[in-house]
Amino acid sequence: MSETARVEAFSDGVFAIAITLLVLEIRVPEPEAAARAGGLVRALAALWPSYLGYLISFVTIGIMWANHHAIYQYIRRSDRYFLLINVVFLMCIAFIPFPTAVLAAYLPVTEGRQAAVAYYSATYVATALAYNALWWYGAWGRRLLGHDADPVAVRTISRRYLVGPAAYGVSLALAFVNVWASLAVHGVLAAFYLLPERRSGAM
Amino acid sequence: MSETARVEAFSDGVFAIAITLLVLEIRVPEPEAAARAGGLVRALAALWPSYLGYLISFVTIGIMWANHHAIYQYIRRSDRYFLLINVVFLMCIAFIPFPTAVLAAYLPVTEGRQAAVAYYSATYVATALAYNALWWYGAWGRRLLGHDADPVAVRTISRRYLVGPAAYGVSLALAFVNVWASLAVHGVLAAFYLLPERRSGAM
Amino acid sequence: MSETARVEAFSDGVFAIAITLLVLEIRVPEPEAAARAGGLVRALAALWPSYLGYLISFVTIGIMWANHHAIYQYIRRSDRYFLLINVVFLMCIAFIPFPTAVLAAYLPVTEGRQAAVAYYSATYVATALAYNALWWYGAWGRRLLGHDADPVAVRTISRRYLVGPAAYGVSLALAFVNVWASLAVHGVLAAFYLLPERRSGAM
């Protein structure tokens, strides 16, 4: 197995585990709490912030997994610094279940809502920055690119990836104005990354 | 590694993690609760709803894993929409430990039982719909099928898969009549999918 | 990827996850409980039943993983019933963190100790039976064996595997006489399976 193949397989494992651990942060309502809420149906409906967090985080991690793979379609070699940046990036990905749980717990709480959404968006800013660092480190001066990497596609990707930190930064700033607008940015970003890339053919 | 191979490996990871996380939802009885229940033996026996949920969910996820693989015996290409539907499908699979825990917690509780079984069945309706969406998207007009995909086998599979949402829909409706009948449908469906497929040779 | 390769990879995933989830059952002592126990050092030392459970379960799952692989050195084909037995076997493996947690919680509790050890051993009886069912189903009449499977090695393995259910059965019976003798059987069994197999060369 080539060096990058093994790093990719390890990273895929972390992605798959982080995305599946998200469900553990949804707590079964206690029978007493369900009774207080007016029955289990209402108690399950009251978990909507958990469902929302699960939905956004799952789709976003899924997209990041797909894009992480796109990087490895161009990058064919590896070095210690690339591996280190990859570890930092994975550290962000594996962290996502925690801010998701914070979001789910505090979205219905008036005083904590803003902080929770800001914390959630800040995690994605960090993740997007780590992701860009990974790409730029490998692509800069074609350091770790394969010989067949199309320069135009590389430039398109470089531009596209910068959208991430910028947009999540907007989402972070919006958290202090309107939390729902902040969360909406996450949805729009997901849609943006699901659109096919022009001129690259990457997934 | 081909594109579909990597998606398949990632999906397998999510299946393997979700199926193994099921056990985390079974809680060790507290010594005080065990004493109240008349000893640890009785307290462990009183966990039968957890065992039942573990059994049904484990076997069902196992079958869905096998069938998911069957899809990839026919589908050889991938595109962004296929990947997106696959993410939605995995989001359902990774969610299953939660309704399983709800089922285990509320099956012995008279007022919550019906809602818990309905919630559990509704999750499978959604999972089966996502699964069908995945297959139909890929098979429609032979969009992502391999050139060697036998049209008769494809048609057989298409028909067989429609059984899933219909049967889980029946299970959902039955939850409001008799929860045990509703759960029995899950057992019958498992048996149905374990039968060899006619004319297709798929697993 | 061949059919058995994929089943093997999925099974490996379940093994790796179950073995790693064991640690989640060890609970950090609460500061108040640590103070009551006479400091954190004593509170951490008082977790010895958790460490013991972790040790036995980790080594045993590790050995079962190695032996599960040995099966696939001989078995080259697969069918639905083989897959079904494999799912039941994995259901036992993935369940092990729960009886391990029960063991750790009740080993220091006089009234629950016997039931906890019996429950723990009973899980291994079930696991060993499922494992034998898997092997015998595939080896019976050479149903799923490769053409090159050495009949002498196959017979040796068949005999060796029968030791498992018998020895864990002894461990289960001993739980009602002396829990420490019962746990000692687990250690002896681990040592037995770590010895090289005569005439087969399998791991």
Added chain:
Amino acid sequence: MSETARVEAFSDGVFAIAITLLVLEIRVPEPEAAARAGGLVRALAALWPSYLGYLISFVTIGIMWANHHAIYQYIRRSDRYFLLINVVFLMCIAFIPFPTAVLAAYLPVTEGRQAAVAYYSATYVATALAYNALWWYGAWGRRLLGHDADPVAVRTISRRYLVGPAAYGVSLALAFVNVWASLAVHGVLAAFYLLPERRSGAM
């Protein structure tokens, strides 16, 4: 798949799961606790011991994963004792989330801090010893080395790996003098292992 490839894949799985489980040990502050702390922002900031533990453990497991891979660039065969040592090593790796959680819980607690840091460092001493046992068992007399393993590189690696238990031993001793100095050793060690190896080219 060769024998070592499968062991490597299984080990990678355990690494990926253990590293991703670290996040589960970070607990969402309860709304009441957040209110007492003066708001969610402060409550999240008060989790800095959890973040610190997450950071150190994540990077260290990541480095150990990379170095574990380096071993398998030289070792090409396997035997039962090598597998057994590998299981013991993985048992240490999979255990790390627990001392990390202990560290995070007791770093702010005056009486427990020293014990928590010592416990954390002791885990790494054990892990580094198991890692050295794995390497020395395979490299001793070139027992399991490939024919092409460069003797100079092997000797360099042997020397480098001895640094681990020694340095973590220093960290353990320092825990009884100054916990922050003890934790700093972990950071220095991470930096040391991130430096390229002279003469070997291994990752």
